[in-house]
Amino acid sequence: MNLKYTFYFIFIFTLCISCKKETVKNTSEVVKTSIKYAKGFDIVNENGNRYLVLKKVFQNGTNSYKYLLSDKSNFQNNTLKVPVEKLVITSTTHVPMVELLEKEKSIVGFPNTKYISSERTRALVDSGAITELGSEQSMNTEILIDLEPELVVGFSLHPNNKLYNNIKKLGIPVVFNGEWLEETPLGRAEWIKFFGALLGKEKKADSIFSVIEKNYLEAKKIAQSTEQKPKVLSGSMFKDTWYVPAGESFMAKFMSDANLDYIWKVTEGTGSLQLSFESVLDKAQFADFWLGCGLSETREQLISSNRHYDKFDAFNNKKIYTIASKKGPTGGLIYFELAPTRPDLVLKDMIKITNPEALPDYDLFFFKSME
Structure with missing residues (x-):
């Protein structure tokens, strides 16, 4: 069973702050973020640079990860090239966020494509534009290499995940998404801003989330x-x-x-x-x-x-x-x-x-x- 489905299968049995916060402080300024509900990530400006800060992406994780958003890629130095044009995502919950940003054509691969329901992304799967990668915990790395993705957005219970570590060793950047760990409904939805930062659609992500929040x-x-x-x-x-x-x-x-x-x-x-x-x-x-x-x-x-x-x-x-x-x-x-x-x-x-x-x-x- 798809691992994300396992999380939500348990969830089905359970079915089953809205203020700006200071997030980063340096010697010269206090940096504020537009993230209002999500506790797992921030997007911040610091000394003229833009950073994606991941604070909780593993179930019992305590480490944070800070990535410079740049026009050049150097993942060994935690630098991500944005906007990402060739993307692999690993959970069906990622699909609507990418779709709402009108960037579903950037998706080149997905594990267990049969679970994708959205019509627009389903059509890309059926046409062969999105490649089947097998199970998300045992993805076919040979196919993955051939796709040459600029980024894999993964999810995992813990950081010592053999599959994702192997993908990194192949030189393919991996960033983890932790929306499934959020404890409030609006906190989960706000992860659309995570994809907005990666796909060069931050303003659109902010606008979409504002409508969802208002509703x-x-x-x-x-x-x-x-x-x-x-x-x-x-x-x-x-x-x-x-x-x-x-x-x-x-x-x-x-x-x-x-x-x-x-x-x-x-x-x-x-x-x-x-x-x-x-x-x-x-x-x-x-x-x-x-x-x-x-x-x-x-x-x-x-x-x-x-x-x-x-x-x-x-x-x-x-x-x-x-x-x-x-x-x-x-x-x-x-x-x-x-x-x-x-x-x-x-x-x-x-x-x-x-x-x-x-x-x-x-x-x-x-x-x-x-x-």
Whole structure:
């Protein structure tokens, strides 16, 4: 299974500051950044130079990486030539960001292209303009060398990744993307500015993110003004464990911003809570809605995976919503690809589901009522 899918497969069971900050100080000036929500990277000016600073791109990493953005390349000295014209990306979540910047034609290779759902980039795959590289953790380096990419944008759990280290030894620059580690919806979406810096589209990236941010905050304001605060259950069983979002996770943030009474909102952690079926039933049997129920598309599929799901009111009242029904032409889930870039649509979906009168003219984008 695609590694990025593995991260989000776990996530599906969990479904399941907005102020400028000083980031770099030298002897002559304080440098400010336009990065408002993302904690994993900065783009800064320092002494007339432009830098991409990566602060958290590995799950338990503490090191930061600073790259000079230049018109010349010297990766041994952490200098990146921009704009990048021949790019390899490794996660479907990178695709919408590159597309929104209108630079999908710069993509020359991708691992597991069958997971790409977007029509424009899918067309490039089908035409042969984007080359299949195999699995992202065992990419075909011979094909990669032939493509002569100027940069590989990777993701990894830890910095000592054999594949990416080998790619670097071949003389191909590798920069890691850490959007999947962000703990807020807008923090994830803001990584479009990372691609904007690499692709020479910084102003466009800023503009696109500003629209997404505005839409998100407006939807949040509408939700917070509603009187109803429905009780919400999330996630489903994987083997003998029910994974639900911890109270400090980005999914809990979504539900808080949608003005929902998320049952496990007062818990610690930014990942998942691992619970027994009995403990979930005890707290969530009478929940109003069930948002996210694994990869099941129908109630029949869901009940066949665990016959005890019918003990929940949300199941019997047909108040379950899934993201598994909306797929690309080759079977990739659109939510996995696009949702990190468009948190405004995720939030609007949650509001429409739980307080439909708050967004009377909005149609669900990612979620679908489970029949």
